[in-house]
Amino acid sequence: MNGRESWYDDDAGPLVRPFTVTRGRTKASRTDLNMITMVIAAPGESGRGLDAEYLDILRLCRSPMSVAEIGAKLNLPLAAVKILISDLIEGRYLLFSSPMSSYETDVPDMNLLQAVLDGIRRL
Template sequence: MTENPTDGSTEPGSQWYDGEAGPLVRPYAMTGGRTQSGPSGVRFDLIALVALDPTGPETGASVLGPEHRALIELCRTERQSVAELAADADLPVGVIRVLLGDLLELGCVTVSRPVPPTHLPDERILREVVAGLRAL
């Protein structure tokens, strides 16, 4: 119970309300208590890029919650990393991963994985290319 600043009384249930932030929703309520991103077990890296799938279903579906729709709106203009989505939506990364798993299963978004360091060109080769370009 918290004290009401106007009259000093306590209000039942007011511990779920912050005067400046408004009503609070616990992360597990947004994900339905889930901690994994769907049955496929997809793990979203912080730097994985998420984009809206233009061939996906209508994104205004009633099956989507407000957090899902917020993520769709954030991805509508450009690809964004999982970390950027978490920051822009002001939600924990764990919640974002679960919500993205839902959107991926529905076909609303696509995810492109970062290139593993073993598939990147060797630094020595890049230095040789730069040296060759400077020689031109």
């Protein structure tokens, strides 16, 4: 493998890192986090004593950032990022705001949608 260890793939990078970063956990304790959940560092939190990945997240979240953006910037899978963010929320290092689900928002009027569709078909 050109002197590289077997846990490294040239295209994918380190293959065990997300597993080790989350300490083997595969599920976040907060189930209400999704890709567009916005997080921000809690006021006055330095994160002193936290692991490097947690500190990276806190630094990124000095201004509001979505879970997906954090994953992209850290080059980690979304599942791993959600676990780390969940830990920080539980430790009160991060504040979060999840978007309302479709059950909490108004459902569009089906008659209006049908009228729009009919109008488009007539074009």
